[in-house]
Amino acid sequence: MVDTYMSEKSLSAFSLVKPSMANKTLEALSKDLFELGQRFSDNKEVRSMSSYSLILRELEEQCVITKGPEGKPQEVAVKSPREIPSDSLQNPSDPDATYDGHKGQGYQVQVMESYTENKDKTTLNLITHVEVEPSHISDVHALIPAIESVQERDLGPQEVLADSLYGSDDNHTKTQELGVDLVAPCMGKSGDESLSLADFEYNAHLRIIRCPCGHAPVSYKTKKDRHNVGFALDTCNACPYRSQCPVQGGKKYFYLRYTGKTMRIERRRKSEHTDAFANKYRYRAGVEATMSEYNTLTGVKRLRVRGLKAVSFSAILKAIGVNIFRATAVRRALMPSSDSFLPHIECFLSKIYRFATRLGFTISRYKEDLLSYVLHCNIKPGLAF
Ligand code: SF4
Structure with missing residues (x-):
């Protein structure tokens, strides 16, 4: 197995499997994993290794193991793709990452931002909530924790615009209990009858x-x-x-x-055809622009870290970066000379750095990101990171 998987040639060709060979390769891999799992099942030292736990997790989630007459595991077969759960192991280097049919492997970020109908350049809209989740989790579960989180921080909204995935009947009822108006279309279509x-x-x-x-x-x-x-x-x-x-x-x-x-639900569907709904809901498109801005400015879709904790930290830091850009733009619009605002940004960034260090995060890997924000803000050198 060492010759098969650890040689220089095999490592350089890692994951370069032809699509036509995929099934055969999966079968061979599952057999090797099964053999490794069985061979070391009595070895206490190996059993305590995280790589061994990942082998067992892989076998359990993605393979079917049949037992022999004595009740011992005897044969292994790969499950069909439909039987493999979306929260199964996707990559042994990042066990927290999961799978979503639309978004692919990895994580997803739930983002909430403030909005106003005022398009004035001096109006400040900020990202108020960022939550990173494994990508298999349904969006419907994200809304209530997001509203509760912003309410705890005294940033609670009066009204939330969200897309249909967040607009379940349950979410509508709960948001009303929280004193928030949820404006979101219903999933699905109503019947063919013209009266409903x-x-x-x-x-x-x-x-x-x-x-x-x-x-x-x-x-x-x-x-x-x-x-x-x-x-x-x-x-x-x-x-x-x-x-x-x-x-x-x-x-x-x-x-x-x-x-x-x-x-x-039918009442909501009916209201979706009114001008009042269309006029209100059109502002939701703004968050799509924010997601694009979030990625373009900070590269949040391609992080250099792994694991839910590090990915969350990085995504939050990058959202803070977007907020800094926005705050800077508004201050610039408000003040003819932006120089007087620079010390405030400098002070703010230093605070982020000190806060993150105090929490025990390794700041060095985020240092580049912060420095790039600083450079974009045209802050002159002298900031101590
Ligand atoms: S319920 Fe009313 S609208 Fe429907 S068929 Fe009967 S009379 Fe007509």
């Missing part, structure tokens, strides 16, 4: 009191969050909107069954 649940008139308890034609229901049942409303057969049969209405024919009545959740 949202076209019915309902009271504060989401109970339907009138249909779109103005008829009141003749029967009503509710159980927990489930509602079952009946409309008179004669009325619905004679209704010109019958083919477009979501009610369904039954023996006694035309029924409409719904839950509070479906009603809320």
Whole structure:
């Protein structure tokens, strides 16, 4: 195995496998890993090695091990790609990195920034929250912790614009409890009927009191969050909107069954077609520009560090860099002479450096990044890093 994997030739060709050979190579690799795992399973010293734990993790997540008659592991086969979980080991050099079908291997960064409708150059909008996660985690779970985090720091918003992945019904309910208005489109599409649940008139308890034609229901049942409303057969049969209405024919009545959740979602879907929603939601596009700015200015998509902790630290530092750029631009717009602001930036950067050092982070690898911010800010030499 040392000859196979550790020779100079094999190391120089590492990961250069032809696509046509991929399956064969995976099979050979899984067999070798299995053999290594078995051979050292009784060796206490080897078992305590992190590389050995990674071998076991790889086998468990990406292979199927069949047992022999004595119950001992006997054979190994590679799982099909669909069976391999997205949080499985992607790279032994970075065990925290995971996989996402759209974003690929690595990490993802959740970013929240302030916004105003004012486009004036003197308005300062800053990144207020940065959270790095393994890339397999769904965006839907990021919103509430982000709002709670900014509220703890007295930076809580009145309103949050987010894309549809963050706009679940649960998130809407929770943001309302936190006193924040969430503006986000719903996932999926409504049914083909041109009339929807949202076209019915309902009271504060989401109970339907009138249909779109103005008829009141003749029967009503509710159980927990489930509602079952009946409309008179004669009325619905004679209704010109019958083919477009979501009610369904039954023996006694035309029924409409719904839950509070479906009603809320339909109401939101309806509001998405209004000018008020479009006018408000268009400002969300700004965060896409921020992500591009974040990457262009700081190179956040290609970090020189590994591991969740180091990646988080680097991403946060780079977001601070973007904020410094923005603050500088606003101060420059406010003050005819920017020279008077330079000492403030110098002092701020020195504070970041001292704070990071006190937390025990190795600053040397971030030193270049900070220096590049300084150079972009046109600060003259003299800053002590
Ligand atoms: S079909 Fe029945 S419930 Fe639907 S709009 Fe017509 S009268 Fe109202």
